[in-house]
Amino acid sequence: MNDFWNTILDFAETTTIRVGKQLMQDFGQVQASQKADGSLVTKSDKWADQEIRDAIVSTFSGYGILSEESDQTYPDKEWCWVIDPLDGTTNFTRGIPIWSISLGLLYRGTPIFGYVYAPPLNQAFHGFWAGSSGLTTPTGAFLNNRPIHTSSDAPSKNHFFNLCSRSTGIIQPGFPCKLRMLGVASYNFLTVATGAVLGGIEATPKVWDIAGAWVIVQAAGGTWVSLNSEPFPLSPGIDYSDRSFPTMVVSNSDLVTVFTPFLESVKF
Template sequence: MTDFWTTVLEFSQVTSAKIGNQLLEYFGQVQADEKADGSLVTQADTWADKAIRDAIAANFNGHGILSEEGEKVFPDNDWCWVIDPIDGTTNFTRGIPIWSISIGLLYKGMPVFGYIYLPTLNQSFHGYWEGNSGLAAPTDAFCNNQPIFTSNDAPSHNHFFNVCSRSRSVIQKDFPCKIRMLGAASYNFLMVANSAVLGSIEATPKIWDIAAAWVILKAAGGCWKSLKLQPFPASPGVDYSHISFPTLVLSRPELISVFEPFLKDVEISL
């Protein structure tokens, strides 16, 4: 399987770099339309989604594809790529440089590889997660090809915790960390993976927001706690367009008891 993982990584690197270079031409220059679920989409999202899907189809015969702007019904294929062409579309349209191209690879419904690229920051994250897949996959996470790990620090007011716009109710006077809101679900999670923050909560992420980040976070040693539905294994025939997966991500399981009490007023949506 070594050659396979090398091929997957090189494909993700080349494809995301090519797409990212073009997206930089659109960055801060396009208008967004509101979709039925309230999220935003631009012509750049639509173009990038199709370009990535076309590249996968040309290089991985027999692999399924699920993407935010394309097919949203999970296919009945052993291998399936899950794509978010621009995670952080609002940031993208407003010229805020925190947005990413997210590419995840699932085997029999379970994420086994994730690659996330932030063109404006020249940052790439990738990881592998063997889990119980039976594949001979490594279990490692990287930022710009350097190994990353979650933090072992204890919470303090010199540490950070990320929230989304729908989870601001966690901000209370006795909250143990400083709060940050970055505007991109995948990057919120990645900051836990690389030990920059101790935890993160996203109230309404979709499967394409989390497929790649799930792998990287797990491989870096982090704790993924689903607050309602378990996202994986993904199920063939299911339409994922309106299913959210509220998630608490922490640098280690011991912090669940510290942060979970602050979640009681968070608006959890399915």
């Protein structure tokens, strides 16, 4: 890796570790309030958001920032960080140890680097995905700096598929896998990247929920299926606060036709 990509990776690692240490002190100890869209927010979300934004401004002059808790309109910048300072706030407030800090670095509106850190699990995921950007990037997806890859297994009742609370319509006779619900969009998809799960669905993820995982899943060999509109590239001047991007992720393209028929009962 050249110095630029080393700087990106080092920044993501050191920033999320530092922020994660404080969030672990608050974990299960803070009260949440409800935002206009019905989701929850805590003082910890807001603190983490400010810390990460300040770190970006001091390290990457001229880069844009899109964040769940503050700047929700995509800026007219070639490079932009998209951040979810605390993905899984409900789990966080209830003391359930599945939540994460998610960062995605976008070039001309499309993610090319993703970093997701889950402090309670001591798991740090990252990946690079050049796609059609024309950039020369490192390759691969990693968990705690060890390479990861999606599973090549065929579905069975001994394999898992993740869903969210708004996608329970897939629970039908004949579904080929056991079902799990984790409550965190990024982690839902990252378990596919590690090979632990064959697929997952999120009915209403926002761009900050998926910007980091989008890179890591594809770098790990997974297939990303947009069930409505494509999330990327993002467009300057657009407010993404009320835009959701229903998504299914599967471990390989052969599984798309296996799981798609069960989506007909899910409303997006």
